[in-house]
Amino acid sequence: MQSKNEFLNTLLNINSNYDVDLIGRALDKAMELHTGQMRKSGEPYIIHPMSVAVILAQLGMDEATIIGGLLHDVVEDTEYTREELVKDFNEEIALLVDGVTKLGAIKFDNKEEAQAENLRKMFLAMSKDIRVLIIKLADRLHNMRTLEYMTPEKRREKSQETLDIYAPLASRLGIYTIKFELEDIALMYLKPDEYRQLSKEITAKKNQREDFINQTMDEIKDAMKDMNLNYDITGRSKHIYSIYKKMRLQDKQLDEIFDLTAIRIIVETVRDCYAVLGIVHTIWKPIPGRFKDYIAMPKANMYQSLHTTVLGDNGEPFEIQIRTYEMHRVAEYGIAAHWKYKEGKSGKENNNEDMKLAWLRQTLEWQQELNDPKEFLDTLKMDLFSTQVFVFTPKGEVIDLPSGSTPLDFAYKIHTDVGSHCVGAKVNGKMVTIDHALQNGDIVEIVTSSNSSGPSVDWLKIAKSSSARNKIRQWLKRENKGDDVARGKDALDKNIRKKGLDPQLVAKSGNINKAVKEFSYGNSDELYTQISRGGTVLSKVSNFLIKIHTDEVNAKKEETKEEAIESMNKVDKRPRKNDDPGIIVKGGLDNLMIRTARCCNPVPGDKIIGFITKGRGISVHRTDCPNIISLPAEETSRLIDVEWEDMKLGKSYDVDITVITSDRKGIFSDISRACEDMDIHIAGVNAKPQGDDTLKITLTLSIASTQHMQKIQRVLRNIQGIISVYRG
Numbered sequence: 001m002q003s004k005n006e007f008l009n010t011l012l013n014i015n016s017n018y019d020v021d022l023i024g025r026a027l028d029k030a031m032e033l034h035t036g037q038m039r040k041s042g043e044p045y046i047i048h049p050m051s052v053a054v055i056l057a058q059l060g061m062d063e064a065t066i067i068g069g070l071l072h073d074v075v076e077d078t079e080y081t082r083e084e085l086v087k088d089f090n091e092e093i094a095l096l097v098d099g100v101t102k103l104g105a106i107k108f109d110n111k112e113e114a115q116a117e118n119l120r121k122m123f124l125a126m127s128k129d130i131r132v133l134i135i136k137l138a139d140r141l142h143n144m145r146t147l148e149y150m151t152p153e154k155r156r157e158k159s160q161e162t163l164d165i166y167a168p169l170a171s172r173l174g175i176y177t178i179k180f181e182l183e184d185i186a187l188m189y190l191k192p193d194e195y196r197q198l199s200k201e202i203t204a205k206k207n208q209r210e211d212f213i214n215q216t217m218d219e220i221k222d223a224m225k226d227m228n229l230n231y232d233i234t235g236r237s238k239h240i241y242s243i244y245k246k247m248r249l250q251d252k253q254l255d256e257i258f259d260l261t262a263i264r265i266i267v268e269t270v271r272d273c274y275a276v277l278g279i280v281h282t283i284w285k286p287i288p289g290r291f292k293d294y295i296a297m298p299k300a301n302m303y304q305s306l307h308t309t310v311l312g313d314n315g316e317p318f319e320i321q322i323r324t325y326e327m328h329r330v331a332e333y334g335i336a337a338h339w340k341y342k343e344g345k346s347g348k349e350n351n352n353e354d355m356k357l358a359w360l361r362q363t364l365e366w367q368q369e370l371n372d373p374k375e376f377l378d379t380l381k382m383d384l385f386s387t388q389v390f391v392f393t394p395k396g397e398v399i400d401l402p403s404g405s406t407p408l409d410f411a412y413k414i415h416t417d418v419g420s421h422c423v424g425a426k427v428n429g430k431m432v433t434i435d436h437a438l439q440n441g442d443i444v445e446i447v448t449s450s451n452s453s454g455p456s457v458d459w460l461k462i463a464k465s466s467s468a469r470n471k472i473r474q475w476l477k478r479e480n481k482g483d484d485v486a487r488g489k490d491a492l493d494k495n496i497r498k499k500g501l502d503p504q505l506v507a508k509s510g511n512i513n514k515a516v517k518e519f520s521y522g523n524s525d526e527l528y529t530q531i532s533r534g535g536t537v538l539s540k541v542s543n544f545l546i547k548i549h550t551d552e553v554n555a556k557k558e559e560t561k562e563e564a565i566e567s568m569n570k571v572d573k574r575p576r577k578n579d580d581p582g583i584i585v586k587g588g589l590d591n592l593m594i595r596t597a598r599c600c601n602p603v604p605g606d607k608i609i610g611f612i613t614k615g616r617g618i619s620v621h622r623t624d625c626p627n628i629i630s631l632p633a634e635e636t637s638r639l640i641d642v643e644w645e646d647m648k649l650g651k652s653y654d655v656d657i658t659v660i661t662s663d664r665k666g667i668f669s670d671i672s673r674a675c676e677d678m679d680i681h682i683a684g685v686n687a688k689p690q691g692d693d694t695l696k697i698t699l700t701l702s703i704a705s706t707q708h709m710q711k712i713q714r715v716l717r718n719i720q721g722i723i724s725v726y727r728g
Contacts, residue, residue: 001047004028007054011066014057018066023053026067029088033078040149048142049073055138059175059333065131068096072135076101092129099132100139133169137178140166144185159186174302177332183241191244198240198247201254209237209261216263216318223279231276232266251711262319266328270295273322277306280320284310287317295327297390297398302330391442401438405464408434411446412468419468420455420475421448435462435723457530476529488528495542506549514548514626515541551627583620585610586641593617594642596653600625600728603653605706610642618642652702654683655709656728659697662721663689668697670719675701678712694723 002010004027008020030049037045052069067089074080075097085094144162147155163186170179188195213235220233238260246257265276273295290309298304305323312318323331389403391410401409407427411434412419424447425432431447438444455472463469493503512524519527519541531538582604583594593616600622602608607623611631620642621628631639661667668687675682684700703709709727716725 001044002050004031007050010054011057014054015060018057019063022063023066023070026070026089026093030070030074033074033080037077039146041146045073045077048146051142051145052135052138055141055178056135059134059138059177061131061134064092064096065135067093068100068131068135069138071097072100072139095129096131096135099129100135130173133173134175137166137170137173137175141178141182144182147185147189155189159189162186163190174299174330175333180239180241184239187241187244194244195240198244198254202237202240202243202260210235212312212314212318213261213263216312219283220263220265220280223283224276227275227279229272229276230268231272234264234266235261236264237261251707251714262321264321264323264328266323266325269324273306273324276322277308280308280310280322284312286310290317295323303327305331389438389440391438391440391444394443394445399444402465405438406435406462407432407438407444407446408459408463409465409468410438410444411448412463412471413465414446416471418446418448419471421450421452423447423449423452434459457526460526473523473526476526484529484532485525486528488531491538492528492531492542492545495538496546499542499546501546501549506545511545511548514630515544518544548626548630552630552632582645583608583610583642584645585618586643595619597621597625597627599627601653601655603655603703603706603709604644605709608642608644610640612638612640652681652704654700655703657699657701657709657713657716657725658728659695659699659716659725660690660723661695661697661719662723663693663695664721667695667719667721671697671699671716674715674719675699675712678715680708680712 004024007027008024011018011023012020027050031046034045034049039045039048049070049072052072053066056066056069071085071089071093075082075085082094082098085097140162143158147158150158162182167179167182167186170176170182217233217235224231243254243257243260246252247254250257265280267273267276287309290307292307295304295306304327305321307319307321309317309319389405390398390400392398393414399410399413401413407425408419408422410425411422422434425434425436426445426447427436427438427442429443455475457476459472460469463472496503496506512527516524516527519530519537527541531541583596585594594610595617596602597611597619602620602622602625608620609623609628610618610620611628613619618640628639659671668685672682681702682699683702684698686698688696690696701709701712703712713725713727716722
């Protein structure tokens with residue numbers, strides 16, 4: 001542990017202008033308040049806030065932020081109050097500390113609700129001062145660095161939360177130094193075997209990559225001798241998580257991923273950037289479609305650079321990045337590099353940076369509109385952390401949207417009235433439907449009509465951004481949804497009574513929420529609204545709810561685990577047949593009949609669990625199967641651990657894949673050809689029109705593993721006209 005003087009000298013080595021007297025006073029207070037507190041590692045707790053403060057200094061933050069880092073836990077973990085904090089320091093410091101402090105005094109029903117409310121509080125504080133989030137990221141980074149002292153369950157939980165929330169937030173702020181480290185540490189704990197193997201393979205080829213980088217840099221230096229430019233050139237390997245993600249997305253091994261290295265050239269001016277790009281393209285052939293000009297079109301997090309992928313002398317592609325020194329500083333430290341609280345900033349510069357944080361204001365709108373914690377978290381992950389697509393208005397204004405967005409999302413981004421009266425769109429001069437997927441560089445023009453009837457519930461399926469979906473919901477509620485909801489409830493109750501069942505018992509809130517999730521509607525009111533229109537939706541929802549209710553009733557009638565085993569031993573003690581599903585039962589019960597459940601059709605690669613049935617052996621389900629998740633507590637004693645045997649050549653499993661596609665000529669032929677090319681047998685097909693010129697096709701495919709299944713899903717998604725592909 002550093003002494004006070006050593007700590008302050010560390011900060012001065014980073015920035016000699018820091019007011020160490022003020023920071024030293026904050027350190028004294030933190031040491032006093034955390035006296036006697038220890039970390040899981042057995043070290044004094046004060047090590048944590050001191051480490052957070054150093055990370056903040058490395059990001060170039062001001063004294064107030066560093067003091068906020070030193071004191072960020074005092075209100076939460078000690079008797080020290082916000083009022084005392086204001087008295088000892090000031091309101092600015094209190095705001096920063098309060099924004100990071102968790103809602104510890106409030107009791108929540110579950111972890112998800114607590115997480116959502118803590119994020120809401122943090123975003124609200126961020127609206128007043130973005131430094132709250134920067135402190136939180138530094139706090140999370142040091143906690144991840146010391147995660148080894150937590151329990152395995154806690155390590156996994158924190159790592160998943162880091163990948164879902166904090167690494168994307170660091171990306172949004174453009175602080176890639178934190179983002180990359182958070183992702184790598186999270187992967188190390190979530191996928192330890194894959195991480196170790198990948199790290200080992202990357203290290204094994206380190207010398208080979210370094211030789212390639214050095215040779216490439218020498219060629220660039222030779223070509224730039226006569227340009228009279230001041231520049232720096234470096235080479236680097238991509239971080240482990242980005243390589244891992246690329247391998248997963250492309251279904252490739254490490255030796256099949258070629259662009260693992262990148263050369264970075266840093267120059268003084270934008271003009272120099274494009275001059276160097278020209279030199280690079282004279283040395284190596286650029287790969288079409290792999291050039292990105294983030295200088296002319298910066299990312300939302302302020303990132304600017306030229307990226308080009310070229311074909312090396314050995315025939316393998318590699319990436320070259322070209323940027324100015326100022327762009328490089330922003331690329332490393334993001335919003336922290338343009339800190340608005342630093343002296344010497346003009347009002348205009350501050351306004352520009354406020355514009356770059358427009359996503360934050362949008363998040364605050366969501367947190368005010370969304371009452372359900374799960375919906376808030378889903379919204380956050382879908383919009384805030386999704387990749388982006390950049391399109392243009394006819395006047396050349398750049399509009400950024402979540403990847404997969406449609407003209408409907410674009411219309412609502414322009415203005416609520418434009419979205420509500422949208423009847424179509426032109427993309428690059430051609431008419432398209434409002435569910436057309438937009439691509440980078442598209443020029444989009446919205447066609448509106450004053451005679452438009454306005455949004456419908458179906459628009460909630462088309463809109464991909466939460467901003468658009470929220471505006472659609474507001475319109476639906478405002479216009480006519482009160483009566484529709486009441487009619488929908490009445491129609492559902494009536495349909496359930498026809499089956500001789502009690503509607504209140506069948507349609508209890510938990511089951512309605514399952515129906516909402518199953519049929520992809522935003523909430524129960526929207527589901528009731530759709531039901532009020534009658535037809536297949538009413539029938540489907542009724543049958544779905546009745547099935548859940550019936551399954552729950554039947555489950556309660558099942559025998560205990562011991563009785564079931566005893567009864568099966570009488571009738572099922574037989575060797576398994578040649579249709580052996582390839583599953584091992586733990587606990588010495590593998591002489592029982594084993595079958596895979598039809599409700600979820602597990603395949604090798606899925607996480608599975610066994611359920612001891614009455615007289616029918618062991619039924620094997622996916623662990624995320626709705627029938628397992630909703631199993632009554634008194635029946636969980638019937639669950640038993642099972643695992644897949646090593647995969648056998650030629651072994652196949654039936655799995656249902658749902659395809660939503662436009663109803664066009666030749667679609668079935670294209671799907672059949674794709675399956676034939678991958679040597680996948682189609683065991684069954686069921687197609688139903690959706691009523692909006694689309695088809696819902698359920699394919700029963702014979703596949704070997706989840707990897708096999710994911711590969712055919714990717715292939716199907718690339719077929720013209722197919723909108724979505726998912727399991728089940």
